[in-house]
Amino acid sequence: MPKPLIRFLQGVAFATAVAVAAAPDARAQIQPTPFQTPQLRSTVANIVVQGTERIDPATVRSYLLVQPGDAFDPDRLDRSLKALYATGLFADVTMRRDGDTLVINVAENPIINRIAFEGNKRIDDEELEREIQLRPRLVYTRTRVQQDVQRIIEIYQRSGRYGVTVEPKLIRQDQNRVDLVFEINEGSLTPVRTITFLGNRAFSDSTLRGIIGTKEYAFYRILSSDDTYDPDRLSFDRELLRRFYLENGYADFQVLSAVAELAPDRESFVVTFTVEEGPVYTFGPNEFDVSLPRLEPDSLRQFVATEEGEQYDATLVDDTVDAITDHLGTLGYAFVDVRPRVDRDPESRTVSITYQVGEASKVFVERININGNVRTLDRVIRREMSLVEGDAFNTAKLRRSERRIRNLGFFRTVDVKNTEGSAPDRTVVEVDVEEQSTGEISFGIGFSTAESLIGDVGIRERNLLGRGQDLRFGVTASGRSTEFDIAFTEPYFLDRDVAAGFDLFRIERSLEESSYDELRFGGVLRASYTLQPDLTQSINYRIEQTEIKDVDEDASRFIRDQEGTRVVSQVGQTLTYDKRDNRLDPRDGYIAQLTTEVAGAGGDERFFRTRVRAGYYYPFDEVWGLSFLGQGGFIVGLGEDVSIAERFFIGASSFRGFERAGVGPRDTSTDDALGGNSYYVGSIELAFPSGMPEDLGVRTFVFTDFGSVWGVDESGPEVADKNSIRASLGIGLSFSTAFGTIRVDAAEAVVKEDFDVPEIFRLSFGTRF
Numbered sequence: 001m002p003k004p005l006i007r008f009l010q011g012v013a014f015a016t017a018v019a020v021a022a023a024p025d026a027r028a029q030i031q032p033t034p035f036q037t038p039q040l041r042s043t044v045a046n047i048v049v050q051g052t053e054r055i056d057p058a059t060v061r062s063y064l065l066v067q068p069g070d071a072f073d074p075d076r077l078d079r080s081l082k083a084l085y086a087t088g089l090f091a092d093v094t095m096r097r098d099g100d101t102l103v104i105n106v107a108e109n110p111i112i113n114r115i116a117f118e119g120n121k122r123i124d125d126e127e128l129e130r131e132i133q134l135r136p137r138l139v140y141t142r143t144r145v146q147q148d149v150q151r152i153i154e155i156y157q158r159s160g161r162y163g164v165t166v167e168p169k170l171i172r173q174d175q176n177r178v179d180l181v182f183e184i185n186e187g188s189l190t191p192v193r194t195i196t197f198l199g200n201r202a203f204s205d206s207t208l209r210g211i212i213g214t215k216e217y218a219f220y221r222i223l224s225s226d227d228t229y230d231p232d233r234l235s236f237d238r239e240l241l242r243r244f245y246l247e248n249g250y251a252d253f254q255v256l257s258a259v260a261e262l263a264p265d266r267e268s269f270v271v272t273f274t275v276e277e278g279p280v281y282t283f284g285p286n287e288f289d290v291s292l293p294r295l296e297p298d299s300l301r302q303f304v305a306t307e308e309g310e311q312y313d314a315t316l317v318d319d320t321v322d323a324i325t326d327h328l329g330t331l332g333y334a335f336v337d338v339r340p341r342v343d344r345d346p347e348s349r350t351v352s353i354t355y356q357v358g359e360a361s362k363v364f365v366e367r368i369n370i371n372g373n374v375r376t377l378d379r380v381i382r383r384e385m386s387l388v389e390g391d392a393f394n395t396a397k398l399r400r401s402e403r404r405i406r407n408l409g410f411f412r413t414v415d416v417k418n419t420e421g422s423a424p425d426r427t428v429v430e431v432d433v434e435e436q437s438t439g440e441i442s443f444g445i446g447f448s449t450a451e452s453l454i455g456d457v458g459i460r461e462r463n464l465l466g467r468g469q470d471l472r473f474g475v476t477a478s479g480r481s482t483e484f485d486i487a488f489t490e491p492y493f494l495d496r497d498v499a500a501g502f503d504l505f506r507i508e509r510s511l512e513e514s515s516y517d518e519l520r521f522g523g524v525l526r527a528s529y530t531l532q533p534d535l536t537q538s539i540n541y542r543i544e545q546t547e548i549k550d551v552d553e554d555a556s557r558f559i560r561d562q563e564g565t566r567v568v569s570q571v572g573q574t575l576t577y578d579k580r581d582n583r584l585d586p587r588d589g590y591i592a593q594l595t596t597e598v599a600g601a602g603g604d605e606r607f608f609r610t611r612v613r614a615g616y617y618y619p620f621d622e623v624w625g626l627s628f629l630g631q632g633g634f635i636v637g638l639g640e641d642v643s644i645a646e647r648f649f650i651g652a653s654s655f656r657g658f659e660r661a662g663v664g665p666r667d668t669s670t671d672d673a674l675g676g677n678s679y680y681v682g683s684i685e686l687a688f689p690s691g692m693p694e695d696l697g698v699r700t701f702v703f704t705d706f707g708s709v710w711g712v713d714e715s716g717p718e719v720a721d722k723n724s725i726r727a728s729l730g731i732g733l734s735f736s737t738a739f740g741t742i743r744v745d746a747a748e749a750v751v752k753e754d755f756d757v758p759e760i761f762r763l764s765f766g767t768r769f
Contacts, residue, residue, distance in 0.1 A: 329395025
């Protein structure tokens with residue numbers, strides 16, 4: 001045999017011997033894990049659960065993927081372990097093999113017995129409890145606790161407290177229960193110290209600061225949170241800036257970034273907006289793409305607010321879309337889609353708009369659903385609807401219905417919308433309301449130079465028994481008068497659109513300017529109704545007893561002659577046309593009112609009285625505004641003189657620059673005001689910027705008042721009575737506070753008679769809480 005072959009066979013034999021000798025050790029080194037050995041791959045005979053206290057062992061077994069009779073499968077055992085952990089019921093889970101028995105040891109998570117908050121002064125427990133997810137009798141887990149800690153921190157950060165810390169503490173109780181306590185250190189408010197803008201050339205930093213909602217810290221913003229950092233408000237500020245620039249022609253405007261950084265002292269934020277303005281654009285031609293049949297595009301041009309060549313303003317595009325949509329809605333197209341297609345030409349810097357009107361069909365109201373009214377009766381809401389089932393759909397009537405329901409004042413929110421009905425030509429009107437408290441108990445206190453200290457108490461229910469009825473009781477007292485009144489109103493008398501009701505009153509006043517006291521008590525029956533939108537009429541009957549008493553010994557003989565009691569039986573009406581934007585604080589629109597009254601159907605007084613009142617408000621912008629106000633009237637005795645209690649008196653708030661009853665006929669021997677049978681008062685007022693921060697709500701204005709009152713039945717050398725015009729010039733200031741509205745007027749009577757009584761300064765202050 002060749003030697004090379006012999007050597008090869010000897011090497012193979014040696015290697016084989018070494019391998020055989022080493023085999024036992026190798027087997028020892030590669031033994032499988034316990035659940036992988038052939039022996040442990042046998043069948044599970046029994047499953048034993050240990051460590052449970054509240055949880056039934058059967059519950060634990062229900063999460064297992066291995067049951068008696070199954071093989072010891074490592075993969076299924078591993079997934080069973082994960083399933084038990086995923087329940088959140090256990091703090092620890094272990095599995096082991098004891099012969100053919102699978103033993104599972106668990107440590108249960110405790111049950112939360114009670115949740116408490118400590119250190120929270122700015123946010124009450126109820127609000128925090130609504131935000132967190134953990135509740136008593138739920139299983140405690142660390143993950144859920146950390147999630148709730150983060151939620152509490154976010155609540156405080158939204159209110160501007162970024163230094164807040166929250167530490168959860170556990171108090172062990174018996175039966176594996178725990179009390180969970182969140183210890184809160186609220187920290188102080190984190191204000192915005194500085195707001196800067198980068199990239200703005202057309203508008204200054206101060207102008208842009210007035211646009212955004214976030215404000216720089218100032219001491220006078222103690223009642224506002226606008227100067228504290230709020231990331232949600234900062235995001236909205238980006239949108240406010242975008243709208244502002246788009247309204248001013250900057251169609252390419254972008255907010256590149258809005259960054260809030262903690263100052264080095266970590267006690268305030270520095271906010272920086274980086275913007276890219278781009279060029280100013282103008283409007284190009286307007287076109288229409290109409291898909292509705294029998295609708296001419298030219299009929300829509302009257303609703304277009306954009307004109308070619310004018311500076312681009314995105315709000316005008318939105319206004320045009322709304323106007324076209326509303327117009328088509330009045331034609332019965334409930335679901336018409338109007339979209340503007342904007343084509344920008346950077347070279348010519350023009351924006352062309354194509355208004356696309358999609359296909360739609362006329363629809364009818366199939367059904368009206370009212371939702372959310374728990375206390376208010378359905379019919380109270382339905383009678384405010386301008387649409388009924390079967391009507392052709394009309395968006396104008398839909399909006400009017402929503403406004404009428406909202407004006408009831410019974411609901412916190414009102415949402416009237418239409419949805420698709422059972423067929424393409426039908427729509428369902430959904431009226432969603434959220435009721436609010438309609439009962440009021442009010443206490444008021446105030447001060448004025450005319451009445452000195454004023455206080456009032458009122459109780460009112462505006463939705464009595466859910467029927468929409470209004471019941472009110474009030475008491476008012478001041479240094480010069482006391483008043484008690486009760487009023488009831490049924491808004492739909494006899495199920496008609498007529499508001500009917502009655503008033504009972506008692507008024508006692510001390511009229512120092514005329515040297516006597518006056519006591520009035522009586523009642524009024526009244527009804528009002530709408531003749532057409534914005535035009536209403538009211539009629540009333542008044543029965544009243546008036547007593548002139550406690551007349552001073554040195555009072556005018558004309559007043560002493562009228563001492564005693566007289567009864568007035570009067571019928572009257574008032575016609576009002578009101579187009580003001582706000583009845584309490586009008587800035588735009590106008591109002592005209594005519595009142596006529598006749599007394600003589602019973603009682604002691606017989607007269608005819610007419611009064612007119614008008615006002616026109618014209619805003620130049622949000623601050624500048626001009627108003628023209630006027631009123632006048634006359635009273636004529638029917639076969640007898642007019643008593644002093646029914647005459648006209650002007651001055652104080654009705655004619656600034658003069659005291660109450662400081663203008664008009666007067667007994668010069670006693671200086672007592674006698675009142676007049678005719679009067680007129682006019683006022684022109686210009687509102688202008690105060691130069692103070694807008695947050696203070698300060699309004700300043702200059703004004704002139706002019707008018708006269710004259711005509712008294714008494715005559716004699718001591719009676720001064722002239723119909724000459726009087727006039728005053730003045731300046732005023734008013735601002736709203738948390739305690740009420742403060743108004744200061746300073747006026748000089750520039751045209752007056754010698755017997756008139758001027759007044760330079762007038763202050764009024766009041767609040768309701």
